Amino acid sequence: MKEGPDIARLAALIGDPARANMLSALIDGRALTAGELAHVAGVSPATASGHLAKLADGELLTLRRQGRHRYFALASPEVAEALEALSGLAAAQGHLRLRPGPKDEALRAARVCYDHIAGARGVQVFDSLAGRGFLAVTPAEITLTEAGQASMTALGIDLAALRAGRRPLCRACLDWSERRSHLGGALGAALLRHVEDRGWARREPGSRRLTFTRSGAAAFDAAFG
Amino acid sequence: MKEGPDIARLAALIGDPARANMLSALIDGRALTAGELAHVAGVSPATASGHLAKLADGELLTLRRQGRHRYFALASPEVAEALEALSGLAAAQGHLRLRPGPKDEALRAARVCYDHIAGARGVQVFDSLAGRGFLAVTPAEITLTEAGQASMTALGIDLAALRAGRRPLCRACLDWSERRSHLGGALGAALLRHVEDRGWARREPGSRRLTFTRSGAAAFDAAFG
DNA sequence: CCGATGCTTCGGTCCTGCCCGAAACGTCCG
């Protein structure tokens, strides 16, 4: 009928208060469970489940099954941009109350996303591994190549132990501040432990911030330059 | 209770098909009468009046009384940006309501997007400036480099005047026909004015189409080849 | 195996809000 993209479908999806709260909670790029999202939206699990199915069906969210949990996250950087534009508009209209957002330079540089590294340092890892052919990246999944396995083992990471768990080894996780992927999954978690164990960086208590020491940053760059 | 801007209110406003059609029709920055908007939305004048009252009340539209007509236009560039972000997202998802056929060839070549150039010509500007190192593009924001400032000034654009406003100088806007970025923001608007003032191109009345003259196209290519 | 936990499906209720026709209001023009 008319030219142009179907904007009403998307806006109607975002336009329900419960769904908008869910999306706002996910705007930092983390993945949350259906139950957590039900809580932030202030609705029953049953209602939340319906909303989440709609959002996933509308390609605003992606679903990751992990054990008996369902983790939902924003589907793409474009979704984040659209939400940000709406937030910005609401703020400009005086309905002010902006989220902290990763404006903070230190947070953008390196932070903890659940149990792995996010921010510029996070995508650095991802790019370094992918660029050297250590990660085979497909839209469906990410696998560690033979060369990658050798490299991780050389770093001192026990891949066998990681594989023992039910958790996928490699996961792409959307990085909110960089708008690109960083590495999650069991390997991502192991790399964060590695960085902390060697004293390359330290978590600040009560914050997601991850601060590298001078020598730690150098060692990190050597490993993932 | 709930933190963050009231994004649901805005999205719900945009989320009705009739209102979305109205807003889409206004995205080129023109002002249309209530009757014209009723027509593009495909609803009766009575229904349209109600929708327009809501949009104006929600500060998405501004109203100008002129004789017995009521002209409505988008309230601010921020509104246009939010709409563009939603359009870009929908386009990225492949949900064009009508695939741009040969008839829309002219629209895909060059059109007005609120107050700047979109379509192939819009992307051309962005690529040209970025390719020559005039724009510094990061995931978070876009800035005009020193070289870029010199180049724009040489073109006859008053950057100081543009900076006087609170509007961001450069803004990436996802182009729904090209599926890539074109340049919005205050500078994007200034470039459209430049193109029109020099007679390089002309807006067709009642359309978003932007038609270049033969010599105008040549001059444009020379400036943004 | 068992029960506990997390999530989804089902059935049913209720309310918001979209829609139109008719009539009222205001403005322009002859």
Next chain:
DNA sequence: CGGACGTTTCGGGCAGGACCGAAGCATCGG
């Protein structure tokens, strides 16, 4: 002044969809 036109208000019909409780699946821990 009266009639035509553009727009808004009013009243009422109607559908979509948001919501919850309870029951049904799936998964984990023991």
